[in-house]
Amino acid sequence: MITETKKAATLLREGKLVAFPTETVYGLGGNALSDAAVAAIYAAKERPQFNPLIVHVQSLEEAQIYAEFSEAALELARRFWPGPLTLVLPRRPDCALSLLVSAGLDSVAIRVPAHPLAQELLQEAGLPIAAPSANRSGRISPTEAAHVREELGNRIAMILDGGPCQVGIESTVVDMTGDMPVILRPGGLVIPAEAGIYSRIDSRLRGNDSIKSPGQLASHYAPSKPMRLNATYVRTYEALLVFGADIPSSAVAIENLSPTGNLQEAAANLFRMLRLLDASTAKSIAVMPIPEEGVGIAINDRLKRAAS
Numbered sequence: 001m002i003t004e005t006k007k008a009a010t011l012l013r014e015g016k017l018v019a020f021p022t023e024t025v026y027g028l029g030g031n032a033l034s035d036a037a038v039a040a041i042y043a044a045k046e047r048p049q050f051n052p053l054i055v056h057v058q059s060l061e062e063a064q065i066y067a068e069f070s071e072a073a074l075e076l077a078r079r080f081w082p083g084p085l086t087l088v089l090p091r092r093p094d095c096a097l098s099l100l101v102s103a104g105l106d107s108v109a110i111r112v113p114a115h116p117l118a119q120e121l122l123q124e125a126g127l128p129i130a131a132p133s134a135n136r137s138g139r140i141s142p143t144e145a146a147h148v149r150e151e152l153g154n155r156i157a158m159i160l161d162g163g164p165c166q167v168g169i170e171s172t173v174v175d176m177t178g179d180m181p182v183i184l185r186p187g188g189l190v191i192p193a194e195a196g197i198y199s200r201i202d203s204r205l206r207g208n209d210s211i212k213s214p215g216q217l218a219s220h221y222a223p224s225k226p227m228r229l230n231a232t233y234v235r236t237y238e239a240l241l242v243f244g245a246d247i248p249s250s251a252v253a254i255e256n257l258s259p260t261g262n263l264q265e266a267a268a269n270l271f272r273m274l275r276l277l278d279a280s281t282a283k284s285i286a287v288m289p290i291p292e293e294g295v296g297i298a299i300n301d302r303l304k305r306a307a308s
């Protein structure tokens with residue numbers, strides 16, 4: 001019997017697009033060695049060409065075929081791969097990855113996903129897989145196969161269903177091309193302070209933010225309804241996204257990210273609940289405050305972009 005994963009791998013080798021689960025969100029995958037496949041990803045997502053893509057590989061050893069690793073980069077990769085960490089690294093001079101994945105930069109973003117189906121797919125396909133989140137550009141990232149079907153259903157060859165994503169929020173992106181590692185996008189991996197990595201805020205102070213994080217468009221991850229953040233009360237026409245036990249009693253629709261106040265659980269629920277509230281009859285969405293700590297930093301980053 002041909003498994004779904006084998007079928008997906010064959011399609012990828014034929015240059016087609018396949019959505020697949022990772023531990024963070026579903027990815028829209030294509031052969032990262034093929035300009036045509038990568039161009040098809042941009043087209044399916046309606047993504048601006050200047051926003052580069054993440055390349056997924058099986059291992060650190062495979063990543064080293066394409067990118068240059070400093071000692072510091074090796075240390076991070078050994079410590080956190082496989083997992084929700086993306087490293088932006090210099091392309092090797094002989095790098096065979098499509099130039100389109102880098103969107104004109106001389107760097108490439110690489111990660112080794114931890115999800116068993118993603119690992120299996122990479123192994124079966126025997127290719128590096130370029131994959132942005134499997135949503136149309138600017139919209140909410142998919143954490144279930146059904147979300148991908150809504151976003152891209154008829155535009156892609158296949159969706160590999162691995163159930164809901166466990167982390168639920170995209171990988172942490174760290175730029176390793178400069179003197180100091182810089183977090184370009186907070187994400188599912190909370191990097192401990194002792195790892196000595198600058199946040200994006202620090203890099204902005206250093207004045208080089210614009211070139212380094214082309215994907216950080218202010219408006220992103222957006223529901224179609226207006227959003228109001230840090231809400232302490234709810235208006236009659238609003239849907240409400242809450243966190244914790246202490247919540248207002250009435251709203252057109254309510255979703256609770258985590259009744260026990262667990263940030264990991266909140267991250268895993270975030271995009272699914274935003275979709276549910278967006279589909280409600282409410283005019284707009286109010287969001288109660290989320291603590292700015294741990295993975296809450298990534299949650300607040302996504303909420304701010306969704307609201308802007």
Ligand code: TXA
Nearest residue numbers: 024026027052053107108109132133170171212214215
């Ligand atoms: O968890 C994730 O990272 C998911 C799963 C599918 O792996 N992927 C994902 O991809 O979120 P995407 O394309 O939606 O976001 C990629 C981010 C963007 O912010 C992009 O600008 C940044 O990574 N990026 C990619 N290549 C880069 C590069 N060479 N330099 C700087 N930033 C880069």
Ligand code: MG
Nearest residue numbers: 132133141170
């Ligand atoms: Mg995305």
